[in-house]
Amino acid sequence: MTQNSPPLVLPPSLSRTVAALPDKDRNRLDDTITRLHTVNGRLWDTEDRVRGALLSAAQVADCKREIDQLNAERNLLAERADEVLGSLADAGRADAPLHTETLASVIDRLSVLTLRIWHSERAAARDELARRRVPALHGQREELRAALDALVSDVVAGRRRLPVPARFKLYGQDDAAPAEIKPSRRLRRVLAFGGLSECGKSTSAEFVQRTCGAQRFKIGFLLRQAAHREGLADPYALSPRRQAELLLGELNRFADAHVDTELFTIESVHDDASIAELKRLMGDALQIVYLDASFAVRVERSGTPAQAVAAKDEIKMSRGAHQVAALADHVIDNTGSIAALRAHLRRIAAPPASTALRAATPYGLGLPAAIASATADFTDAVRAYGSGVRLAALTGSPGEGSWIAGWSDLDLLVIAEHEAIGRVHEVLEQYRTALGGAASLGPTLVTPGELTARRLTPRLAFVLHQIQQGSPVLHAAPGLELPKISRGELAFAAVRELPQVILTMRRLRADAGPTTLRQLYKHLVLACRLLLREHNQWESGPDRILAAASRMPGLTALSVPSLAEISSAWRDGEAGLVLKPVTMAVDQLLTWYAVQLAA
Numbered sequence: 001m002t003q004n005s006p007p008l009v010l011p012p013s014l015s016r017t018v019a020a021l022p023d024k025d026r027n028r029l030d031d032t033i034t035r036l037h038t039v040n041g042r043l044w045d046t047e048d049r050v051r052g053a054l055l056s057a058a059q060v061a062d063c064k065r066e067i068d069q070l071n072a073e074r075n076l077l078a079e080r081a082d083e084v085l086g087s088l089a090d091a092g093r094a095d096a097p098l099h100t101e102t103l104a105s106v107i108d109r110l111s112v113l114t115l116r117i118w119h120s121e122r123a124a125a126r127d128e129l130a131r132r133r134v135p136a137l138h139g140q141r142e143e144l145r146a147a148l149d150a151l152v153s154d155v156v157a158g159r160r161r162l163p164v165p166a167r168f169k170l171y172g173q174d175d176a177a178p179a180e181i182k183p184s185r186r187l188r189r190v191l192a193f194g195g196l197s198e199c200g201k202s203t204s205a206e207f208v209q210r211t212c213g214a215q216r217f218k219i220g221f222l223l224r225q226a227a228h229r230e231g232l233a234d235p236y237a238l239s240p241r242r243q244a245e246l247l248l249g250e251l252n253r254f255a256d257a258h259v260d261t262e263l264f265t266i267e268s269v270h271d272d273a274s275i276a277e278l279k280r281l282m283g284d285a286l287q288i289v290y291l292d293a294s295f296a297v298r299v300e301r302s303g304t305p306a307q308a309v310a311a312k313d314e315i316k317m318s319r320g321a322h323q324v325a326a327l328a329d330h331v332i333d334n335t336g337s338i339a340a341l342r343a344h345l346r347r348i349a350a351p352p353a354s355t356a357l358r359a360a361t362p363y364g365l366g367l368p369a370a371i372a373s374a375t376a377d378f379t380d381a382v383r384a385y386g387s388g389v390r391l392a393a394l395t396g397s398p399g400e401g402s403w404i405a406g407w408s409d410l411d412l413l414v415i416a417e418h419e420a421i422g423r424v425h426e427v428l429e430q431y432r433t434a435l436g437g438a439a440s441l442g443p444t445l446v447t448p449g450e451l452t453a454r455r456l457t458p459r460l461a462f463v464l465h466q467i468q469q470g471s472p473v474l475h476a477a478p479g480l481e482l483p484k485i486s487r488g489e490l491a492f493a494a495v496r497e498l499p500q501v502i503l504t505m506r507r508l509r510a511d512a513g514p515t516t517l518r519q520l521y522k523h524l525v526l527a528c529r530l531l532l533r534e535h536n537q538w539e540s541g542p543d544r545i546l547a548a549a550s551r552m553p554g555l556t557a558l559s560v561p562s563l564a565e566i567s568s569a570w571r572d573g574e575a576g577l578v579l580k581p582v583t584m585a586v587d588q589l590l591t592w593y594a595v596q597l598a599a
Contacts, residue, residue: 006114006115006117006118007037008033008034008037008107008110008111008114009114010033010107010110010148011145011146011148011149011152012149013149013150013152013153014103014148014149014152017088017152017156018030021084021087025084025087028080028084029081029084029085032077032080032081032084033081033107035077036074036077036078036081036104036107036108036111037111037114038273039070039073039074039077039239039241040074040108040111040112040115041115042070042239042240043067043070043071043074044115044119046063046066046067046070046237046239047067049063049237050063050064050067056233058233058234059233059234059237061233062232062233062234062235062237062238063237065232065238065242066237066238066239066242069238069239069241069242070239070241073239073241074108078102078104078105078107078108079104081103081104081107082102082103082104082162085102085103085104086102086103086162088103088152088155088156089155089156089158089161089162096158096159096160096161097159097160097161098160098161098162098163099151099154099155099160099161099162099163100163101163102162102163103148103151103152103155103162106144106147106148106151107148109144110141110144110145110148113137113140113141113144114141116137117134117137117138117141120133120134120137121134180281181245181248181249181252181281182281183248183251183252183281183282183283183285184251184252184255184256186252186255186256186259187251187252187255187264187282187285188255188262188263188285189262189263189264189285189287190251190263190264190265190266190282190285190286190287191205191208191214191263191264191265191266191287191289191348191349192265192266192267192269192275192278192286192287192288192289193205193265193266193267193268193269193289193291194267194268194269194270194275194288194289194290194291194321194324194325194328195268195269195290195291195292195293195321195324195334196293196298196312196313196316196317196321196322197298197302197309197312197313197316198293198298198299198301198302198309198312199291199292199293199298199334200291200293200301200334200341201267201268201291202267202268203341204289204291204332204341204345205265205267207342207345208263208265208345208349209265211342211346211349211454212263212346212349212350213261213262213263214261214263214264214265214349215254215258215261215263215264215265216264216265216267217250217251217254217264217265217266217267218266218267218268219247219266219267219268219269219270222246222247222250222251222266223235223236223243223246223247223250225250226246226247226249226250227246230246240271240273240274240276240277241274241277243271243274243277244274244275244277244278244280244281245277245281247266247274247278248278248281248282251264251266263349268321269288269290269321269324270316270319270320270321270324271319271320271321272319272320272321272323272324272326272327273320275288275324275327276327279327287329287330287348288324288327288328288329288330289328289329289330289332289345289348290324290325290328290330290331290332291332291334292325292331292332292333292334292335293333293334293335294335295309295310295313297335330344330348332344332345342453343449343452343453343455346452346453346454347452347453350454350483350484352451352452352481352482352483352484353481353482353484354479354480354481355467355468355480355481355482355484357391357467357473357476357480358470358471358472358473359472359473359474359475359476360472360473360474361376361474362375362376362379362394362474363376364472365394365398365399365401365403365472366398366401366403367398367403368405368438370435370436370438371405371410371435371438371439373434374431374434374435374438375394375410375431375474377430377431377434378392378427378428378430378431378434378474379392379474379475381427381430382414382416382424382427382475383475385416385420385423385424386477387417387477388416388417388419388420388423389414389415389416389417389420389424389475389477390415390416390417390448390476390477390480391413391414391415391473391475391476391477391480392412392413392414392415392473392474392475393412393413393463393467393471393472393473393474393475394410394411394412394413394474395411395412395413395463395466395467395471396408396409396411396463397411398410398411399466399467399471399472400471400540400541402541402563404563404564404567405438405439405571406567406570406571407518407567407570407571408439408567409439409440409441409442410435410439410440410441410442411442411444412441412442412443412444413443413444413446413460413463414443414444414445414446415446415447415448415451415480416445416446416447417447417448418447418449421445421447424445428441428443444460444463446460448481451464451482451483452481452483454483456483457497458490458493458494458496458497459497461485461489461490461493462485462490462493464482464483464485465485465486465487465490467482468482468484468485487533487536487538490533491533491534491536494530494531494533494534495534497530498527498530498531498534501523501526501527501530502527502590502593504523505520505523505524505527505586505589505590506590508520508523509583509586509587509590512579512583512586513579514575514576514579515575517566517570517575517578517579517582518570518575520582520583520586521542521560521566521582524546524560524582524585524586524589525542525545525546527589527593528545528546528548528549528558528589529545531549531552532545532548532549532552535552541563542563543562543563546558546560546585549589552592554592554595554596555588555589555592556588556592558585558588558589559581559584559585560581560582560585561578561581561582565578566578566582
């Protein structure tokens with residue numbers, strides 16, 4: 001509907017009757033009548049446009065198509081309104097006189113009359129005939145409102161029946177009811193970025209594309225593609241509903257052709273009406289993100305004069321860009337740091353989810369009694385802090401049941417609010433004291449915000465994946481949400497982490513000796529584990545990992561003593577006995593790796 005055009009006001013008896021409907025029916029009717037009035041306003045504007053301007057033949061054809069589309073939508077909405085309004089009738093009076101039209105038909109006429117009055121009043125200042133018509137039009141509207149109220153009273157009391165509401169309008173279609181376009185089952189999630197000039201729409205879409213693997217589209221590109229496909233000269237002349245259908249059609253087409261794409265972004269949302277229609281078609285599969293920033297901030301970021309930014313804003317606001325904020329699922333204040341913006345975007349693009357975690361006591365992890373007791377005391381202490389500590393878990397070998405005294409570390413993950421970190425430090429110190437040198441404690445402290453913003457190291461991502469796959473935890477607060485980590489993400493993380501592991505392994509190999517055996521061996525296993533992830537192989541346990549790595553293409557089998565043999569030699573102070581086969585395996589792997597990456 002034209003901006004600032006009048007609302008549709010229902011007569012009092014009908015309003016009271018509608019107010020008594022169940023919430024679901026009342027809300028459905030309110031939405032349908034509002035949309036019906038909006039469509040009538042757009043029909044008026046389109047008919048004015050095709051009559052009043054010098055248009056090309058192609059533009060006239062587009063307007064005619066739009067009028068047909070709007071009329072089809074108008075009739076569909078009237079039928080939907082009658083589905084609810086029909087429930088007002090007293091079904092027991094089959095002998096009551098039949099009225100000539102449905103309640104929605106009268107409401108539709110009241111909508112058109114309201115628009116006619118508004119347009120006539122605007123024209124009255126320059127058109128004497130229009131000025132003389134205005135009082136008569138107001139009289140007609142009051143008569144129609146009174147007649148509608150009387151009809152509602154008769155229908156509710158059973159004194160009058162209503163005709164069957166189906167209209168069976170074809171509008172050039174072979175079928176009576178054109179099928180409504182729906183999202184493809186392969187079109188899983190779409191983020192639509194809106195906002196005024198220089199607010200960060202493109203920056204945000206680019207970030208989501210780079211970090212989340214989203215397919216990025218400009219709305220204008222999609223509309224032009226659809227227009228070319230449909231033979232339309234100007235898709236922007238079409239109704240918002242039809243524009244939304246064209247957008248959804250193009251997104252469906254791409255999603256069906258690229259089945260592995262799980263996330264799409266579209267920008268820039270400048271038309272509140274068409275994005276509202278797209279939201280109705282897609283529901284929660286479409287998430288509208290509005291980026292908000294003050295004019296001064298946007299001017300500073302643009303590096304252009306304020307007048308240039310204001311001019312761009314004026315164009316966008318004329319299309320309803322500023323009104324997208326009221327429709328948005330997420331409004332981001334983009335006046336702060338880039339870190340804050342990216343944290344918001346990661347939570348929206350890859351929302352965290354509640355995870356069913358498997359809890360275990362320290363005594364069920366195969367730990368020696370003294371270590372299990374110290375771990376139990378630590379768990380009781382962090383649990384006493386309530387919601388400040390969200391999760392505590394021993395990761396790696398304790399979770400896999402392969403912890404070896406005198407060899408394995410106690411790798412500990414603690415998720416805690418930043419305000420609770422100081423207290424966690426105190427409890428960790430008590431834990432170290434209680435361990436008394438029986439094991440080396442390696443804590444990782446992270447806040448919930450860092451996790452949901454996906455500020456994750458590859459190692460932390462793997463630990464979260466293991467926990468989500470059933471690795472036990474010591475403590476988890478109710479309602480804990482964690483980012484879902486897929487195997488695909490871990491494979492990409494392996495690509496990022498492996499270079500550092502290789503560099504560290506070369507440094508350790510240069511200093512190879514009995515004292516560095518443990519680190520050298522662990523980096524050998526870690527490098528092999530990361531390489532296997534790239535090959536979509538997911539072995540656990542050092543012996544199995546090294547055996548699987550030996551089967552990688554072109555790599556000579558790694559002949560390494562078992563973990564039990566190496567850990568025993570380490571504990572007995574005889575690391576030199578197993579150092580040579582470990583260094584030989586390291587040399588083999590480094591040579592193979594260099595060959596794989598050679599030009």
